[in-house]
Amino acid sequence: MVLTGKQREDLHQAILEYLSGLGSTFAQSATAFQQDAGLTMTGESDPTKTGLLEKKWTSVVRLQRKVMELESKIQQLEEDAKLGGIVSRRDVTGVTRDAALLPRAPPKYSMSGHRSPITSVVFHPVFSVVVTSSEDATVKVWDFETGEFERTLKGHTNAVQNVAFNPAGTLLASSSADLTIKLWDFSSDGSYECKKTLRGHDHNVCGLVFSPSGDHIVSCSRDTTIKIWEVETGYCTHTLKGHSDWVRDVCVSEDGLYLASGGNDRTITLWDLQQAKAIQWMREHEHVVETVQFAKGIQQTAIEAIHGKKVAETTGQTFTRYLLSGSRDRTVRLWEAFSGLLLMNFVSHDNWVRSVRFHLSGKYAISASEDKTIRVFDIETGRCVRTLKDAHNHFLTTLDVHPTLPLIVTGSIDKFVNVWECV
Incomplete structure (x- = not known):
């Protein structure tokens, strides 16, 4: 030059x-x-x-970063166009189209602080907070609007496997390989202290979830059991037995009446919580079932509009509950839980699927995999309409979708937590 x-x-x-x-x-x-x-x-x-030289230098760095971001977005747009997916909310004529907001690279923030792999991530239902757990035996709290670390919660003596908020966001539950579940105070005037420790499992405690009422917690463990706990007293009110191996994950339906569980026995089990018994089994996965997730609210409505007729014609059922699962067989699957009917089998990942969530609209399934990608699948067509390659530098282990905002968060063995905007 x-x-x-x-x-x-x-x-x-x-x-x-x-x-x-x-x-x-x-x-x-x-x-x-x-x-x-x-x-x-x-x-x-x-x-x-x-100061002109310094200003020029920092300007060049900023421009380089911007160029890299734009190149990444162009690459994503080209991939979207090849897949026939959603390219933009406006077409070339400037007319707004009815398009869903999907995650796009690069991440808004990439947050580090854990000393070991990330095991779970969860958005707070009210505040601009994301909570993470790790094999380093800690739980960390971050501000996802600024990307800043806020605090560390210590108390577990072994890897923390999962974290979950109650619906009000006033309590956080954490499960651990130390065989315990801890309840942390997240109320507006709370101290973030551990309020209770629940003991009863005989092995690594993996998945956990609050009931929609917030009165109970459901947990699952390598001891092959599922336990239901009363939040107020900390007592275990029921122990569900039915799996023959490690139970990896649990989820509760929006009405709080049904529970789904999946694990190493390659089975997804549907439970009637009022009767505390199994009522359906889904066994089509060919490897460990890592993750399960019920559709809720508008998600259930959207899927019913797409697949309800098929369910009714095939099973005669008009009352439905839709369920996503992810497995080490590299697939994501959509089910009607009551009938056990497999509706869609999304095949695109090249390694274990570790976490799945429904898109807020219910029209897409979002998955995180050990192939280092985040993928978005169209619930109706089964096509992969968005792939974020190299979303982390190592295997992805966990994913969460914000309940109201166009954001997702992922965690990885690389010890980083990435926040992604959906545009």
Whole structure:
């Protein structure tokens, strides 16, 4: 690149200003450069040149970062176009289309602080907070609007496997390989202290979830059992037995009447919580079932509009509950839980699927995998309409979707927590 005479003179003057501004550190260099460049230094510095070199340098860094972001977005748009997916909320004529907000690279924030792999992430239902758990035996609290770390919750003596908020966001539950579940005070005037420790499982406590009322917690464990706990007293009111191996994950339906569980026995079990018994089994997965998730609210309505007729014609049922599952067989599957009917089998991942969530609209399934990708699947067509490649530098382990905002958060073995915007 060739500079004009004026540009070269300004550059030399800026370099001289920079060297002179460092005092005695580069005094000899400044003198030598001044002589070689044929410059004169007046008694007063030129305010237009002061700090110019630093400003140019930081501007270049910012521009490089912006260029990288734009290149990433262009690549994503090209992939979307190839897949026939949603490219933008406006078409080339500027007319707004009815498009869902899907996660897009790069991440808004990439937060680090854990000393071991991330095991779980969860958004607070009210505040701009995301909570993470890790194999380092800690729970950490972050502000997802700023990307800043807030605090660490300590108390577990082994890897923390999962974290979950009650519907009001006033309590956080954490489960651990130390065989306990801890309840933390997250009320507005709370101290973030551990209020209770629940004991009863005989092995690693993995999945856990609050009931919609917030009165109970459901947990699952490597001891092959599922336990239902009363939040107020900390007592275990029921122990559900039915799985023949490690139970990896549990979820509760929106009405609080049904529970789904999945685990190492490759089975998804549907439970009637009022009767405390299993009522349906889904066994099509070919490997460990890592994750299960019920559709709720508008999600249930959207899926019913797409698949309800098929369910009714196939099973005769009109009362439905839709369920997502992810497995080490590299698939994500959509089920009607009462009938056990497999509706969709999403095949695209190249490694274990570790976490699945419904998109807020219910029209998409979002998954995180050990192939280092986040994928978005169309519930109706079964196509993968969005892939975020190399979402982390190592296996993805966990994913959560914000209950109201267009955000998702992921965690990985690389010890980082990434917040992604949906646009």
